[in-house]
Structure formats: structure tokens, C-alpha cells
Amino acid sequence: MSALAVNPSTRRMPRWVFVPLALFLGMVVFLAVGLTRNPQDIPSPLIGQAAPAFELPVVGGSGVFNAAQFKGQLTLVNLWATWCAGCKEEHPILMALGRQPGLQMLGINYKELQASELSGMAPKSAEAVQKATARSQAWLQKNGQAFGVNLLDMDGRVGMDFGVYGLPETYLVDREGVVRFKHAGALTPEVLQQKLLPMLRSLQ
Amino acid sequence: MRPGLLCLMVCALLLGAPAAAQTDAPMSATTQARWDHIAGELRCLVCQNESLASSNAELAVDLRREVRGLIEQGHSDADIRSFLVRRYGDFVLYKPEVKPVTWLLWFGPFALLLLALSVAVRLMRRTPAASAPLSESERVRVRQWLER
Numbered sequence: 001m002s003a004l005a006v007n008p009s010t011r012r013m014p015r016w017v018f019v020p021l022a023l024f025l026g027m028v029v030f031l032a033v034g035l036t037r038n039p040q041d042i043p044s045p046l047i048g049q050a051a052p053a054f055e056l057p058v059v060g061g062s063g064v065f066n067a068a069q070f071k072g073q074l075t076l077v078n079l080w081a082t083w084c085a086g087c088k089e090e091h092p093i094l095m096a097l098g099r100q101p102g103l104q105m106l107g108i109n110y111k112e113l114q115a116s117e118l119s120g121m122a123p124k125s126a127e128a129v130q131k132a133t134a135r136s137q138a139w140l141q142k143n144g145q146a147f148g149v150n151l152l153d154m155d156g157r158v159g160m161d162f163g164v165y166g167l168p169e170t171y172l173v174d175r176e177g178v179v180r181f182k183h184a185g186a187l188t189p190e191v192l193q194q195k196l197l198p199m200l201r202s203l204q
Numbered sequence: 205m206r207p208g209l210l211c212l213m214v215c216a217l218l219l220g221a222p223a224a225a226q227t228d229a230p231m232s233a234t235t236q237a238r239w240d241h242i243a244g245e246l247r248c249l250v251c252q253n254e255s256l257a258s259s260n261a262e263l264a265v266d267l268r269r270e271v272r273g274l275i276e277q278g279h280s281d282a283d284i285r286s287f288l289v290r291r292y293g294d295f296v297l298y299k300p301e302v303k304p305v306t307w308l309l310w311f312g313p314f315a316l317l318l319l320a321l322s323v324a325v326r327l328m329r330r331t332p333a334a335s336a337p338l339s340e341s342e343r344v345r346v347r348q349w350l351e352r
Contacts, residue, residue, distance in 0.1 A: 017327065020320045027316075039252055045293040115262055156266055163291035165249035165263055 044182040051173045052161035056151040059136050070177035075104040077171040082139040084167040086186035093187045094146035107147030109136045111156040123155040238275045245298050
């Protein structure tokens with residue numbers, strides 16, 4: 001029997017042989033985790049930066065809101081539209097947040113009239129603004145006045161400065177006017193409890 | 205509306221529609237050349253597997269208009285890229301900048317390849333130790349088996 005046994009010295013592999021295998025396994029773990037992540041969750045480069053400068057007309061009012069007004073107040077900025085299903089879904093959460101003391105609720109109605117509805121009208125024409133205003137107000141009347149201030153971003157230029165890529169999106173701007181938090185997609189009770197509320201508490 | 209769903213619908217609706225940098229007027233030749241150069245490198249954030257040049261999502265249309273405006277105002281490609289990166293992050297670039305955060309992304313595969321090659325080379329270079337010659341009694345046993 002011993003005649004056919006292989007000489008053990010040819011069998012023994014040095015330990016470094018397993019390094020690529022270990023690296024490969026590491027990569028598998030890396031990619032497996034990557035697969036479970038939501039590709040729509042793109043980290044915002046705005047976090048920790050000053051909110052973009054803008055000035056937009058207040059819906060149903062005569063004034064404007066300027067980004068300089070972020071200073072001194074904690075503000076929740078919600079980009080929404082009446083054509084966005086997720087916005088309706090998250091609205092009760094916004095209503096609840098509106099009851100939080102010391103939090104200014106700012107709605108930005110993003111591109112209320114989309115390209116197909118503008119049909120040749122300029123986005124900021126009086127006619128388009130009038131139509132969007134009526135729709136925006138009717139929707140809030142029906143679903144709840146969650147916003148202390150509601151703005152019209154007809155051409156989506158301000159949304160673009162915020163880095164919007166799908167509605168709804170929610171941002172938290174601190175008293176210094178710095179963006180501290182962003183959530184893309186409808187707010188859920190989990191996001192509220194695990195991320196937004198702790199962030200709010202830490203900033204208040 | 206969920207971005208993914210919106211994207212699917214928009215993409216399905218407009219499948220086959222030409223998606224050049226269509227805004228209003230045709231571009232001048234120089235603008236067109238710059239456009240062709242940069243737009244394919246930019247990712248549409250709504251339809252993530254499409255470039256900004258080919259996507260028909262509404263945001264892509266807006267961003268194309270914006271990029272075209274920047275080109276016509278004489279901004280450099282680097283300006284345009286940074287305009288988009290400031291808003292949407294490195295994600296918007298199909299070719300992210302080479303910087304410490306992206307080193308792993310850029311050089312990781314090459315490092316792995318080198319490592320694997322060096323292991324392979326070292327393995328191949330190892331000469332297997334010669335096995336001990338059979339003793340006389342072993343030879344006899346082998347012969348017996350073979351003749352059985």
C-alpha cells in the first residue's frame with residue numbers, strides 16, 4: 001500500500017495559494033451586498049453643503065421664497081407634484097411632521113405640468129402657472145395642507161439644483177442653510193423613525 | 205410615480221423616437237461635436253442604464269437642454285461635468301474621476317489580476333518533488349497486480 005501513496009511533500013500547498021480565493025470570496029460578499037441595495041438610492045453630494053440658492057413664487061400668495069430664508073429655521077423641503085403617486089402615499093407622514101414644533105415645512109411643486117401637458121406653452125407662462133397653481137392648491141386642499149409654504153418650480157430648474165431625479169424627494173436644511181439629510185422616494189414610517197426623526201432631534 | 209416605473213413607461217412610449225439633443229433649433233457644428241463628445245459619458249439618473257444622450261426620461265431632456273446651454277455659453281467639458289457632479293454625484297459619470305475614493309474601482313481589478321497571475325506563476329514554477337523509486341518488493345507487487 002505504501003508504495004502507491006503519494007509523497008506528501010508534493011501535496012502540501014503553501015498558505016499564500018489561498019489568498020486569491022480569500023479575495024474572491026471577499027469580492028463575492030461585496031457584490032452580494034451590492035445586489036441588495038436599491039440602485040435608486042444615490043448618495044447626494046449636497047449633504048453637508050449649503051442648499052442651492054433660489055427664489056420661487058409662493059403658490060396662492062404674492063410673495064417669493066428665497067433660499068436665504070433657510071437661515072435661522074430648521075426646514076423640511078419636500079419636492080412633490082400632483083402627478084406623483086409616491087407623494088400621495090407619503091403625505092400623511094408630512095402632515096404629521098408639520099405638527100412638529102420648530103420645523104418649517106416647505107413644499108416645492110416640481111414641474112407640475114410635464115412636457116406632454118405644456119403642449120407648446122412656455123413653462124413659466126401665465127397660463128401654465130395658473131393651471132399649475134389651481135391643481136397644486138386643489139390637491140393640497142384634498143390631501144391636507146402639509147406645507148407652511150408651497151412653491152412652484154415650473155421648469156424644474158430649482159429641482160435640478162437640488163439634484164432631483166425622481167419624485168418625491170425630501171431634504172432637511174438646518175438653521176445655517178446646510179443640507180443635512182436627503183431621502184429619495186416616498187417617506188415611510190421606517191425612514192421617519194430610523195433616520196429623519198433622530199436627525200431632527202439632533203438638530204433641534 | 206416611482207422613477208423606475210416612470211422610466212419604463214416613458215422609455216416604452218418613446219422607444220425608437222430619435223433622441224438627439226433635441227431642443228428647438230439645430231445645433232451648430234461645433235456645438236454638435238462637443239455635445240457628441242460629452243453626452244455619451246453622462247448617465248441618465250432615471251433610466252440608469254442609458255446615457256444622457258439616449259434617454260427619453262423627462263429629466264434627461266431637461267439636463268440635455270442644460271448641458272447644451274452650458275456648451276453654447278462656452279463652458280469647458282470639465283465645467284459641465286462638475287455642474288452635474290455637484291448635483292448628482294459621481295454617479296452621473298460613466299467614467300468617474302480618478303481620485304482616492306475611486307482608486308479601488310479603477311485599480312482594484314488590475315491589482316487582483318496581478319495577484320492572481322503571480323500566484324499562478326509561482327504555482328507553475330514549483331517543480332514537484334520526485335517520488336522515491338520503488339523498492340524491489342514493491343516492483344514485484346506491481347507486477348503481480350498487472351498480471352492478474
